[in-house]
Amino acid sequence: MTAMLGELPTWKLEDLYSSPTGTDVENDLKRATADAQAFAKDYEGKVAGLDGKALGAAIARFEALTDLMGRLGSYAQLYYAQNMADPERGRFSQNVSEALNEATAKLVFFRLEMNKIEDGDLAARMKEPALAKYAPWLRDVRLFRPHDLSDELEKYIHDQSVVGSSAWSRLFDETIARLRYPFRDEVLTEPQILDKLSNKDAAVRRDAAKSFGKVQGDNIAVFSLITNTLIKDKEIDDRWRKYPRPQSFRNLANVVEDEVVDALVSSVKSAYPRLAHRYYKLKAKWFGVDKMPYWDRNAPLPEHDDRVIPWAEAEKIVLDAYNAFSPELAAVGKKFFGTGWIDAPARPGKSPGAFAHPTVPSAHPYLLLNYQGKVRDVMTLAHELGHGVHQVLAARQGALMADTPLTLAETASVFGEMLTFQSLLKSAPDKSTRKAMLAGKVEDMLNTVVRQIAFYDFESRLHTARRQGELTPEAIGEVWMAVQSESLGPAFTFDEEYRHYWSYIGHFIHSPFYVYAYAFGDCLVNSLYAAYQSGQSDFQTKYLDMLRAGGVKRHKELLAPFGLDASDPAFWDKGLGVISGFVDELEKL
Incomplete structure (x- = not known):
């Protein structure tokens, strides 16, 4: 089957970090913690008193921190998604999650204090361009004002979420x-057994459905x-x-x-x-x-x-369709191929299904597929590439509004x-x-x-x-x-x-x-x-x-x-x- 599909791309996560044990991961985790502490020291209890220009500058700092921590979190999630059955990957992902949770706990105050500013007061400050830039983000943050709890409770909920x-x-x-799902003389993963449900042979569909239902039932x-x-x-x-x-x-x-x-x-x-x-x-x-x-x-x-559609043909089908609509759209789509932005092979332990992860605006999105050469898989590629192109085009809005x-x-x-x-x-x-x-x-x-x-x-x-x-x-x-x-x-x-x-x-x-x-x-x-x-x-x-x-x-x-x-x-x-x-x-x- 692999030979029929051709060479399938895998992620190049080095675009984010060198490796889970790399000093760049360790340094950025330390920097995120230090920057979060410095941010809290500079602004906690003081947000209400900031004028428009100072509040705009504070949000810009918060946005830079969001991008940094988003990069770390994205790397951990993507590394884990490549093999979720590997306990070491699970441990790494959880450790990064806990470290980030500890750092972001220091930032919980910022949203809460902004939401305590009265509408009229905020509108007056919004005349300052440095703050007006973030008007859409503030609008959406303030939707949750009626549902905010006390500062202490919000911090507790934030800390407690990791467990x-x-x-x-x-x-x-x-x-x-x-x-694992027994199927005749094979033992299959979830994506592999579910793929059998669209097989042309009715007996294959029946055996796969029965096996899947039994294992889920067990x-x-x-x-x-x-x-x-x-x-x-x-x-x-x-x-x-x-x-x-x-x-x-x-x-x-x-x-x-x-x-x-x-x-x-x-x-x-x-x-x-x-x-x-x-x-x-x-x-x-x-x-x-x-x-x-x-x-x-x-x-x-x-x-x-x-028929089995090789990867190269799937790429051509999708990019040609995008190009017929808009060459500009296709040009953005083309960036995903041959660059390590897509992970296509179905592997044991790999995250099932498909997704497009936007990561952060300072990096680029990553697409995950479990490509098996069906027409439906080509449509899934077209679907996830649409997400990816959207994420690339929206990145210009920055980490808070993309x-x-x-x-x-x-x-x-x-x-x-x-x-x-x-x-x-x-x-x-x-x-x-x-x-x-x-x-x-x-x-x-x-x-x-x-x-x-x-x-x-x-x-x-x-x-x-x-x-x-x-x-x-x-x-x-x-x-x-x-x-x-x-x-x-x-x-x-x-x-x-x-x-x-x-x-x-x-x-x-x-x-x-x-x-x-x-x-x-x-x-x-x-x-x-x-x-x-x-x-x-x-x-x-x-x-x-x-x-x-x-x-x-x-x-x-x-x-x-x-x-x-x-x-x-x-x-x-x-x-x-x-x-x-x-x-x-x-x-x-």
Whole structure:
């Protein structure tokens, strides 16, 4: 298989630090600690008395510290992600995390003291350009003013996190990384066994699904304990901070109104029948059955392109698609190849799935894939490269304002996928290939929109139920089965082991309620792409400006140049209509 894929790239982490034992890591950790102490000495208890120019200078120092500590933290995380089953890597990552936690504890006062400045007073100081530069960051920091606790409590929560929620998250990661799944005469890792669920052979899909469900079931007590503990930890935090509901923190962090998220969720749930139910009924018909077993959800059609796509070809496909849209976008994308910015091979112990890590503006992003040569892997490359390009373009906003709210963080990634898909679709040689490609795209969109909103619904139900007491693995499994049946529809049968499938989804652990961002991004991109196809003037320029904005602007400001408004309920129906239109075409084919 490796020979067929060609030479796969791996990370060059030396762009950040020479090695885990390098003096540069040790020196920067010492510098971060010393700089944090000096910052606290200069400003603690004095922020309220700073004029606009002095406050701007303080924030600039804080930003430089954020970049330095972000570089250290990124290096530790990426080094660990390369082999999460290696205890030495785990130890290094935890030690860096603890050292950084100790240093950042000295900075907790800064945000709290800024939030105690009255609005009118801050507005007067904002006339100073050195402070006005940071207006978007201050705006977002001050969103949390009503939820701040006392200085002492905030410092305690900060210190305690390394042995609290972070430790439970690490336990989840290391448990998943160490699990092995028997498959015929092989023993596979999580990414390898899950890859079998899209195999062309039904017997392979069945055996893989059964093995995966059994191993998850054998470990379900651990996953249930982690989930129960983290949900309770969040409930305590939410109660003290007076968040009205479990989703409130995530929505505030995403700088999106509760009612906008509610409108998205409501639109998608009401569209389940005309999207997922209708498509999977059609798929069952293609397979010659009334009902499919759950392991056929991602089964390829007989016409599916199942060739192995070498890495070099995947790179060309994606960059050509980006270039046809915008040579400038493709030029940024090209920086990721041949430079050690991508880690592509699937290896035992490696972090599963795929991600784009922005690191810090003074460095560059890193992409992680588990590339196995499928068309879906090419789409994953297009997706993560979109994130990477977005992160490169937004870096000019600096360490405090480069990060995009999650609701917009998926825009460039999903748009990159759409560009690549449309490019491949144009080159489809015949009707049956077009049908298979459309079906694959519809399934990806259903996984991004319907499946992720079902995940959000699952989380919402769990967080509500947990407030009445600890949930047994059986109770969690019941909620999972109910949500899956509702979202996927009557075309599936679910065997007993499927009730354990919730337990491998890391977003529930690391970022509660993150998942709706995927649906937000997909529907938003569908509307954006429709504007592009309609020949909207200067679309590429507006699009690149949107990516460059990072976290400086909110969704209303960013979408206004395209004539789009996410707070309008009809906006979501327009995005969902694109998926529905693809299903219409498949019904005709």
